[in-house]
Amino acid sequence: MNRTAGAQEDTAPGRTGRLRRFVHDNGLALAFGAAFVLAVAGQAAAGRAEFNSLLITDGLAPVDLPAYLTSSDFAVDVTENxxxxxxxxxxxxxxxxxxxxxxxxxxxxxxxxxxxxxxxxxxxxxxxxxxxxxxxxxxxxxxxxxxxxxxxxxxxxxxxxxxxxxxxxxxxxxxxxxxxxxxxxxxxxxxxxxxxxxxxxxxxxxxxxxxxxxxxxxxxxxxxxxxxxxxxxxxxxxxxxx
Amino acid sequence: MSREKQRRPPPSRVRTGSRALLTVVLLAATTACGALAERRDDALATVTVFEQALRTGQKEPLCAALAPVTREELEQSARASCEQAIEDEEVPAAGAVRHLDVYGDQARAVLDHDTLFLAHFPGGWKVTAAGCRPRSEQPYQCTVKGR
Structure with missing residues (x-):
C-alpha cells in the first residue's frame, strides 16, 4: 500500500508538470478556443432571446435552447461569420x-x-x-x-x-x-x-x-x-x- | 507466411477519428431527415383534420385546429365565439394537398382550392391563416389570420 501511495506521489507532480507545460506551450490555441466557446454560448443566449421576442410578437410559441441551437436562424448567423x-x-x-x-x-x-x-x-x-x-x-x-x-x-x-x-x-x-x-x-x-x-x-x-x-x-x-x-x-x- | 505479414498494423488515430466523425455526421443527417419527415407528417395531419372539419361543418375541431392568435383575432373581430364566427368566414373546403413546405416551425400547405399557413406549437401544428389567395409581390390575402 505504501509503495502504491509512493508511486502516486511520484507520478502526480509529473502529470501536473506535463499539464502545466502543455497549457504554457498551447496558450494561444487554448485561450482563443475557450473564448470561442464562451462567445458562441453568449451568441446562442442572445440570439434565442431576440428570436423568441419576434415569435411572441407574432403570437407564436417561443423555442427552447436546444431547438434554437438546431434552428436555421442560429446556423445562418454562425456560418455567415x-x-x-x-x-x-x-x-x-x-x-x-x-x-x-x-x-x-x-x-x-x-x-x-x-x-x-x-x-x-x-x-x-x-x-x-x-x-x-x-x-x-x-x-x-x-x-x-x-x-x-x-x-x-x-x-x-x-x-x-x-x-x-x-x-x-x-x-x-x-x-x-x-x-x-x-x-x-x-x-x-x-x-x-x-x-x-x-x-x-x-x-x-x-x-x-x-x-x-x-x-x-x-x-x-x-x-x-x-x-x-x-x-x-x-x-x-x-x-x-x- | 512471415510474422510481419500476419500482424496487421493498428488503425491510426487519424483514421479512427475520421471514422468516428463520419459516423456522427451520418447519424446526425439521418436523425435530421427522420425528424423533418415526422414534422411534415404531423403538419399534414393537422391540414387533414382542418379540411375534414370544413367539409363536414364541424365547428369545434375546426376552431381547435386554429392557432391561439388566429382564433383570438377571429373572435375579437366578430365579437362572437370562434364556433359562431367561423361560420361567417368564407373559408372553402379546399380538396387535396398539392404541395407542402415546412421550414422550422412554419409551414404552408397548397391545396386544390385554398392555401393554409401553419405554425408549430407545444401541442402540435396549428393553422395560422386560411382562405389565402396569392398576390403579386405582397403577402397572401387571407380570410382568417392572426395579427
Missing part, C-alpha cells in the same frame, strides 16, 4: 505571396514578391532533416503541401459559405411563411438582397480590418507581440516581426 473569417485568412495568405506593403510586419520584404526559390522555402533537395516529409517529397505531394494552409482555409471558406446559403434559405423561408409569403428556392435565394447583404456586410468588415492592420503596423507598435515590429524598428523596415 465563419465564412468571412476564413475568407479573410485565405485571401491574406494568398495575396501576401504576391503583394507587399512597405514598412508592414505583415508583409514580406519588398523584393521577395512571389513563391520564392526552393532554397528559400526549404523544399525538395533543400529540405532539412526536421522538415515535414511532404516538403521533401517530389510531385503532387510537395505541390499540395506547399499550398496546404491557403487551400484548407479556402475550402473551409467555401464550405461555410455554402452552408450559409443553405441555412440562410431555410431561415429566410421560415420568416417568409411567418409573414404569409411564399418560400423561395435555394437558387432564387442566392439572388436575393438578404443573401448578399449578410455576405457583404461581413466581407467589408474583414477587409477593412486587414487593410487597417497592414497600414497601422507600419507606424504603431505593440511591445512583445510577433504581430508588431520591435518598438524601435524603423517605419520603413518591412517583414520584421517583434
Amino acid at each position: 465563419w465564412q468571412s473569417e476564413f475568407l479573410q485568412f485565405f485571401l491574406y495568405i494568398f495575396v501576401t505571396v504576391w503583394l507587399v506593403q512597405r514598412g508592414s510586419p505583415e508583409s514580406k520584404q519588398t523584393g521577395k514578391a512571389g513563391p520564392e526559390s526552393d532554397r528559400e522555402q526549404l523544399v525538395g533537395e533543400h529540405a532539412r532533416d526536421d522538415s515535414p516529409r511532404w516538403a521533401a517529397a517530389p510531385g503532387w505531394r510537395r505541390a499540395v503541401y506547399s499550398h496546404s494552409l491557403g487551400l484548407v482555409m479556402g475550402v473551409i471558406f467555401l464550405l461555410c459559405w455554402f452552408s450559409q446559403s443553405v441555412t440562410g434559405t431555410a431561415a429566410y423561408n421560415e420568416q417568409q411563411l411567418r409573414q404569409l409569403e411564399a418560400p423561395v428556392a435555394w437558387s432564387e435565394y442566392l439572388l436575393r438582397a438578404e443573401f448578399w447583404s449578410r455576405t457583404l456586410q461581413n466581407w467589408q468588415s474583414e477587409l477593412l480590418a486587414v487593410a487597417a492592420m497592414a497600414v497601422f503596423s507600419i507606424y504603431l507598435r505593440q511591445r512583445g507581440s510577433p504581430e508588431s515590429k520591435p518598438v524601435g524598428a524603423a517605419h520603413a523596415a518591412t517583414g520584421v516581426e517583434g
Whole structure:
C-alpha cells in the first residue's frame, strides 16, 4: 500500500508538470478556443432571446435552447461569420505571396514578391532533416503541401459559405411563411438582397480590418507581440516581426 | 507466411477519428431527415383534420385546429365565439394537398382550392391563416389570420 501511495506521489507532480507545460506551450490555441466557446454560448443566449421576442410578437410559441441551437436562424448567423473569417485568412495568405506593403510586419520584404526559390522555402533537395516529409517529397505531394494552409482555409471558406446559403434559405423561408409569403428556392435565394447583404456586410468588415492592420503596423507598435515590429524598428523596415 | 505479414498494423488515430466523425455526421443527417419527415407528417395531419372539419361543418375541431392568435383575432373581430364566427368566414373546403413546405416551425400547405399557413406549437401544428389567395409581390390575402 505504501509503495502504491509512493508511486502516486511520484507520478502526480509529473502529470501536473506535463499539464502545466502543455497549457504554457498551447496558450494561444487554448485561450482563443475557450473564448470561442464562451462567445458562441453568449451568441446562442442572445440570439434565442431576440428570436423568441419576434415569435411572441407574432403570437407564436417561443423555442427552447436546444431547438434554437438546431434552428436555421442560429446556423445562418454562425456560418455567415465563419465564412468571412476564413475568407479573410485565405485571401491574406494568398495575396501576401504576391503583394507587399512597405514598412508592414505583415508583409514580406519588398523584393521577395512571389513563391520564392526552393532554397528559400526549404523544399525538395533543400529540405532539412526536421522538415515535414511532404516538403521533401517530389510531385503532387510537395505541390499540395506547399499550398496546404491557403487551400484548407479556402475550402473551409467555401464550405461555410455554402452552408450559409443553405441555412440562410431555410431561415429566410421560415420568416417568409411567418409573414404569409411564399418560400423561395435555394437558387432564387442566392439572388436575393438578404443573401448578399449578410455576405457583404461581413466581407467589408474583414477587409477593412486587414487593410487597417497592414497600414497601422507600419507606424504603431505593440511591445512583445510577433504581430508588431520591435518598438524601435524603423517605419520603413518591412517583414520584421517583434 | 512471415510474422510481419500476419500482424496487421493498428488503425491510426487519424483514421479512427475520421471514422468516428463520419459516423456522427451520418447519424446526425439521418436523425435530421427522420425528424423533418415526422414534422411534415404531423403538419399534414393537422391540414387533414382542418379540411375534414370544413367539409363536414364541424365547428369545434375546426376552431381547435386554429392557432391561439388566429382564433383570438377571429373572435375579437366578430365579437362572437370562434364556433359562431367561423361560420361567417368564407373559408372553402379546399380538396387535396398539392404541395407542402415546412421550414422550422412554419409551414404552408397548397391545396386544390385554398392555401393554409401553419405554425408549430407545444401541442402540435396549428393553422395560422386560411382562405389565402396569392398576390403579386405582397403577402397572401387571407380570410382568417392572426395579427
